[in-house]
Amino acid sequence: MIKLYDFELSVNCYKCRLLMSILNVDYEIVPVDFYPGFKHKSDEFKKINPLNHIPVLDDGGYVIRDAHAILVYLATKYDSTKRWYPIENPELLGETASWMLFAEGTTNTASAARLNVNLGYDFDLEKVQEGAHKLFRFFDEHMWFRNRSGGKWVCDSEHPTIADIALFPDVVLAEEGGISLIDYPALRLWAERMKRLPGFIVMGGIFPASADRIN
Amino acid sequence: MALSQPTENICSMTTQELTQNDPISNWYPVANADDLPFRHTFHGKLLGQEIVIWRADDGNVNIWVNRCLHRGVRLSRGLNNGAELQCQYHGWRYANRTGGCTYIPAHPVDSPAQHLSCKTFPAIQSHGIIWSGISPEGVPPKLSFLDGLTPLNLRSLPAKAPADSVNEHLSKYMFHPDNQTDGEGSSLVTTKAYDNYFQITATVANSTSTLALFAQPVDEQSTIIRGVIGVPHNSQNVLTVLRYHNNLMCKLRDVIEADFELKSKISNTFAAVSNPRSATRNIANNSGSVSFLKVRVARKWSTAKDVVGLELLPIGNQQLPTFLPGAHIDVFLPNGITRQYSLTNGPGELDKYRIGVKLEQVSSGGSKYIHETLSEGSIIEISTPRNNFPLRRDSTRTVLIAGGIGATPLLAMAQVLEKQKLNYELHYFAQSDEHLAFPEILNSLGNNCIRHFGLSVEETLAKVRESLGEHNSSENLYVCGPGPMLEATRNIAADLGWPDESIHFEYFKNSKIVSFESSFEIELARSALTLNVPAGKTVLQILRDNGIAMPSSCEQGACGTCIVKVLAGQPDHQDVYLNDSEKKRGDKMLTCISRALSNKITLDI
Numbered sequence: 001m002i003k004l005y006d007f008e009l010s011v012n013c014y015k016c017r018l019l020m021s022i023l024n025v026d027y028e029i030v031p032v033d034f035y036p037g038f039k040h041k042s043d044e045f046k047k048i049n050p051l052n053h054i055p056v057l058d059d060g061g062y063v064i065r066d067a068h069a070i071l072v073y074l075a076t077k078y079d080s081t082k083r084w085y086p087i088e089n090p091e092l093l094g095e096t097a098s099w100m101l102f103a104e105g106t107t108n109t110a111s112a113a114r115l116n117v118n119l120g121y122d123f124d125l126e127k128v129q130e131g132a133h134k135l136f137r138f139f140d141e142h143m144w145f146r147n148r149s150g151g152k153w154v155c156d157s158e159h160p161t162i163a164d165i166a167l168f169p170d171v172v173l174a175e176e177g178g179i180s181l182i183d184y185p186a187l188r189l190w191a192e193r194m195k196r197l198p199g200f201i202v203m204g205g206i207f208p209a210s211a212d213r214i215n
Numbered sequence: 216m217a218l219s220q221p222t223e224n225i226c227s228m229t230t231q232e233l234t235q236n237d238p239i240s241n242w243y244p245v246a247n248a249d250d251l252p253f254r255h256t257f258h259g260k261l262l263g264q265e266i267v268i269w270r271a272d273d274g275n276v277n278i279w280v281n282r283c284l285h286r287g288v289r290l291s292r293g294l295n296n297g298a299e300l301q302c303q304y305h306g307w308r309y310a311n312r313t314g315g316c317t318y319i320p321a322h323p324v325d326s327p328a329q330h331l332s333c334k335t336f337p338a339i340q341s342h343g344i345i346w347s348g349i350s351p352e353g354v355p356p357k358l359s360f361l362d363g364l365t366p367l368n369l370r371s372l373p374a375k376a377p378a379d380s381v382n383e384h385l386s387k388y389m390f391h392p393d394n395q396t397d398g399e400g401s402s403l404v405t406t407k408a409y410d411n412y413f414q415i416t417a418t419v420a421n422s423t424s425t426l427a428l429f430a431q432p433v434d435e436q437s438t439i440i441r442g443v444i445g446v447p448h449n450s451q452n453v454l455t456v457l458r459y460h461n462n463l464m465c466k467l468r469d470v471i472e473a474d475f476e477l478k479s480k481i482s483n484t485f486a487a488v489s490n491p492r493s494a495t496r497n498i499a500n501n502s503g504s505v506s507f508l509k510v511r512v513a514r515k516w517s518t519a520k521d522v523v524g525l526e527l528l529p530i531g532n533q534q535l536p537t538f539l540p541g542a543h544i545d546v547f548l549p550n551g552i553t554r555q556y557s558l559t560n561g562p563g564e565l566d567k568y569r570i571g572v573k574l575e576q577v578s579s580g581g582s583k584y585i586h587e588t589l590s591e592g593s594i595i596e597i598s599t600p601r602n603n604f605p606l607r608r609d610s611t612r613t614v615l616i617a618g619g620i621g622a623t624p625l626l627a628m629a630q631v632l633e634k635q636k637l638n639y640e641l642h643y644f645a646q647s648d649e650h651l652a653f654p655e656i657l658n659s660l661g662n663n664c665i666r667h668f669g670l671s672v673e674e675t676l677a678k679v680r681e682s683l684g685e686h687n688s689s690e691n692l693y694v695c696g697p698g699p700m701l702e703a704t705r706n707i708a709a710d711l712g713w714p715d716e717s718i719h720f721e722y723f724k725n726s727k728i729v730s731f732e733s734s735f736e737i738e739l740a741r742s743a744l745t746l747n748v749p750a751g752k753t754v755l756q757i758l759r760d761n762g763i764a765m766p767s768s769c770e771q772g773a774c775g776t777c778i779v780k781v782l783a784g785q786p787d788h789q790d791v792y793l794n795d796s797e798k799k800r801g802d803k804m805l806t807c808i809s810r811a812l813s814n815k816i817t818l819d820i
Contacts, residue, residue: 183373210294
């Protein structure tokens with residue numbers, strides 16, 4: 001069984017849990033006391049990830065670190081439809097990769113601000129908040145025109161990709177880092193859509209959406 | 216080609232469109248219509264006030280203060296179920312249109328207090344724009360340049376600058392009707408109408424294009440730039456137009472923000488937007504305190520044999536108050552008679568009240584008057600809804616047992632349960648198909664509505680027994696119908712092990728023999744008053760004679776409106792509202808009919 005070295009309140013761990021839930025992949029959690037125990041910095045955890053960060057995924061002895069890399073691995077291995085990581089469509093794959101890199105930016109700004117506010121991590125709060133707003137302004141414009149041309153997801157595809165997963169919690173939890181989403185209506189709409197994906201799961205601060213059909 | 220300077224003229228249109236200076240009384244665009252897709256909750260802000268905007272399934276746009284009345288959590292994080300908005304924190308629900316609180320999960324048996332109502336702001340949709348204001352006067356601007364064209368809402372742009380600074384720049388927005396060049400060579404005519412509204416026409420040779428730009432004052436330091444342009448119907452280059460203006464407006468925003476940053480470095484004095492908090496009403500004085508209102512009979516129709524349906528619409532711009540499923544209203548008929556009727560409305564359906572009135576065989580003038588004399592268009596007075604038959608929404612199974620016209624409050628309940636996809640059954644007992652009231656509502660309930668026709672008394676009771684079955688925890692029964700059927704149903708439920716608190720009922724009337732012979736003292740604990748109730752007078756009458764306001768409705772011990780807490784002494788109940796355990800506890804009584812078995816009774820008034 002797949003093991004995920006996980007911390008409940010980590011956005012990066014959540015990205016892995018979310019994709020595994022959507023792909024219906026069984027896994028077990030190995031809790032790492034990221035806070036307040038800082039156990040990811042322990043010598044014991046160093047044996048699992050010498051870089052001392054979570055998440056880490058262990059799939060039958062194959063060990064891989066970094067959320068975005070884990071998403072690539074999981075989607076390639078467990079999504080037989082090849083839509084989440086579209087390896088058979090070079091243009092779409094390139095687009096996905098560029099948005100995955102964009103997500104590194106949102107993680108290092110929006111999610112860093114949240115770590116600073118919630119868990120006291122040492123980041124220049126004003127700087128990371130400003131950085132997040134800059135990226136969100138661009139991202140919101142992108143999503144507004146995606147909507148206007150009939151698209152629902154980050155990339156120009158009918159189906160969401162792992163780029164949507166990589167960006168989703170950074171955006172939704174940004175408000176915990178003092179980054180208001182009030183100026184980004186297109187991002188809020190997209191986030192709501194993500195919450196309606198079959199297999200969607202919640203985490204602290206990420207609530208479900210209402211049903212999008214008459215019930 | 217030379218670039219002509221934009222001109223600004225304060226135009227002389229109608230007085231309504233003249234510049235208004237008080238931001239509180241202006242209409243502002245606060246969202247685009249397409250910001251409100253199905254079941255979305257939109258987070259906005261106007262003049263420093265955070266707002267939540269959501270569209271119900273009936274098309275109504277709600278704009279409320281963005282705070283749950285409970286713990287202040289943003290309602291924009293809540294769930295729009297199409298009829299109610301539910302807070303994510305503790306699940307408080309608020310009704311479409313009024314913002315009235317309709318359900319508190321932590322108090323499933325109680326009606327939320329009537330004053331619990333979100334503060335609402337006006338909402339009007341026109342030209343693809345949602346307009347609102349703190350207390351706006353008149354109507355939003357009519358953009359006649361869009362006549363004969365399709366309005367295309369430009370992408371709105373938040374700018375970090377106050378509205379005044381933004382306006383200085385908006386008047387100089389330059390564009391070209393060809394959607395390609397940066398406004399070069401076009402001749403522009405700029406018209407200023409409202410404070411925050413510019414209409415700009417660009418013309419080159421035979422080509423012309425007009426748009427309107429608005430500055431939505433968000434707070435002291437931010438503004439949202441909104442725009443609408445007219446394009447021919449079925450235009451193929453909508454995206455080109457949108458991208459063209461988005462690019463130009465983004466550039467303009469960069470200029471606006473840089474300019475403001477520079478200005479605020481030089482001086483910190485900029486026009487502050489008035490604090491809207493001073494303009495907000497005290498929540499405690501909200502619609503909950505209104506007790507009577509006039510309504511118009513908009514529709515009267517035969518919904519079943521001997522049953523007419525009435526649709527009651529508010530007069531003018533009044534908003535009908537919030538109701539809970541199971542609520543009833545008093546209807547004050549022009550012939551001086553007052554009657555109580557249950558609302559059959561579905562959740563969030565607050566544009567009208569719908570009631571059903573059965574012609575009583577022995578009518579003392581209420582139902583007969585409604586059937587024979589009351590006509591469409593009549594104006595009648597009604598009370599605000601009274602919620603004395605509240606529905607729990609935390610049951611694992613809800614059984615609704617309706618006898619004849621007793622179905623009306625249960626129809627309102629069934630629609631809520633249906634909407635929330637909760638497990639329930641509505642058993643509707645009637646003589647025949649043509650005796651079923653509101654068939655269109657019944658049809659909307661699908662298989663959850665089970666119709667039983669023409670059963671004998673024994674057959675009815677056997678069917679009730681079968682429908683109820685053994686009681687499991689968290690199952691609730693609601694029953695309304697003729698007295699004997701209600702009595703029998705309560706007995707069957709008790710026999711099957713349904714505890715008192717799971718059996719909820721509503722009688723039409725109190726057919727018990729009651730006595731007003733006793734005399735006793737009432738001590739009013741909170742008013743520090745002791746009064747004597749002589750034989751022949753009711754507690755309610757004595758309270759009113761002594762200047763104590765007490766709501767009442769049926770005044771025969773059936774509806775529960777005049778209920779009070781009993782702190783000491785033993786009540787002589789005589790009502791049909793309380794259940795047996797409640798009567799045994801003796802801690803509540805109905806002032807219209809209950810008396811005292813002890814010499815003195817102490818009430819929490």
